[in-house]
Amino acid sequence: MVKHWWKLLAFLLLMYTCTMGFLVEIPRLDDRLQESIRNLFFHVPMWFGMMLLFGTSLVYSIKYLYKPSLQNDLWAVEFANTGILFGILGLVTGAIWANYQWGAPWSGDAKQNGAAIALLIYLAYFVLRGAMNDEEKKARIGAVYNIFAFFMLFPTIWILPRLTESLHPGGQGSEGNPGINxxxxxxxxxxxxxxxxxxxxxxxxxxxxxxYRWRILQEKKWNDEKI
Amino acid sequence: MKKFNFLLLAMFALIGFVEAQPNNESVMMSNGKIYVVMAVVVTIVFGLFLYLFLLDRKISKLEK
Known part of the structure; x- marks a missing residue:
């Protein structure tokens, strides 16, 4: 039970989020956003989560290149996988919010386009891996591509959207990330x-x-069948 | 499966308990019924965690 504490922590934090997220007092400002600003607790963490998951995936890819092992490769793959899930959820929840806030689910906003491009680059990671049969080659080229994919987040998400006008907060004229500032x-x-x-x-x-654990079990099963 | 049913029952009991609170009606109906949405979100996230918890146990058993 001791080593599972972080799962309990995740549960408690999200139960707190899903109740306090609705109960906490919000500033009204000019009341353009009204109650929809509460999406900040659901839509925005998808992107933070995606970046952190992709970041962890990057760490395992670098580790793989230093010390090639099945474990490092599988961690990198599965972190990227969950990162994409979060990214897609971020896009969809953003589109729902945008539909009522900006009048259309997709306005070609710099951040929308950038995030979509970033996700396509990550999807290509799985296409690339799927195109190779040799396990070692797949893992090595995959690791190199994964590093490239992460660094493409810099222009697509962190730099370019901030250089132009954006419907999102944090466009031209405002400094940095409004969520962090x-x-x-x-x-x-x-x-x-x-x-x-x-x-x-x-x-x-x-x-x-x-x-990850499921993939390890699968690998074990395949290896047992080979023998 | 038995435990799953038990947890489901516990969840319904909890929802029933909350629903039966005095003044509950007025809270749930206030602010454009936004707290109804809160209840739905909490239920979904609770359900997701329950699912992950059970999946975790299943994989743990396979690992042994």
Missing amino acids: GSDLAPSMRIVFWPAVFGWTLLGVWITHLR
Whole structure:
């Protein structure tokens, strides 16, 4: 039970998010967003989670290149997998929100386009892997591509959208990320936002962990059948 | 499966308990019924965790 504490933590953090996310006081400002600003606790953590999962995937890919092992490769694959899941959920929840806030699910906003491109680059990681039969080659070229895919997040998500006008907060004329800049987010929302980010990310880690264990079992089964 | 049924029952009991609270009606109906959405979200996330928990146990058993 001791080593499962982080799963319990994920549960508690998300239960906190899903109740306090609705109960916490929100600033009204000009009331354009009304209650929909509460999406900050659900839509935005998908992207934070995606970045953290892709980041972990990157670490395992680098580790693989230093020390090639099935474990390192599978961790990299499964973290990227869950990262894509979070990214798709981020796009879909963003489109729902945008439909009511900006009048259309897809406005070709710099951040929407950038995120879509970033996800396509990650999808290509799986296409590339699927195209190779040699396991070692697949893992090695996959690891190199995964490093490239992560660094493509810099232009597609972190730099280019901030250089142009954007419907999102944090476009041209505002500094950095409005979610992180302490003074931009109301204190009452900050105490829900950060637990939400860590809760959703931990959920992603749990899913990844399960998928990893399942893949290891599969590998074992195949190896047993070969003998 | 038995445990799953038990957990499901526990969840329904919990929902029933919350529903039966005095003044519950007014809370659930306030602010454009937004707290109904909250209840739905909590139920879904709870269900997802339950699913992951059971999947985790199944894989743990296979690993042994």
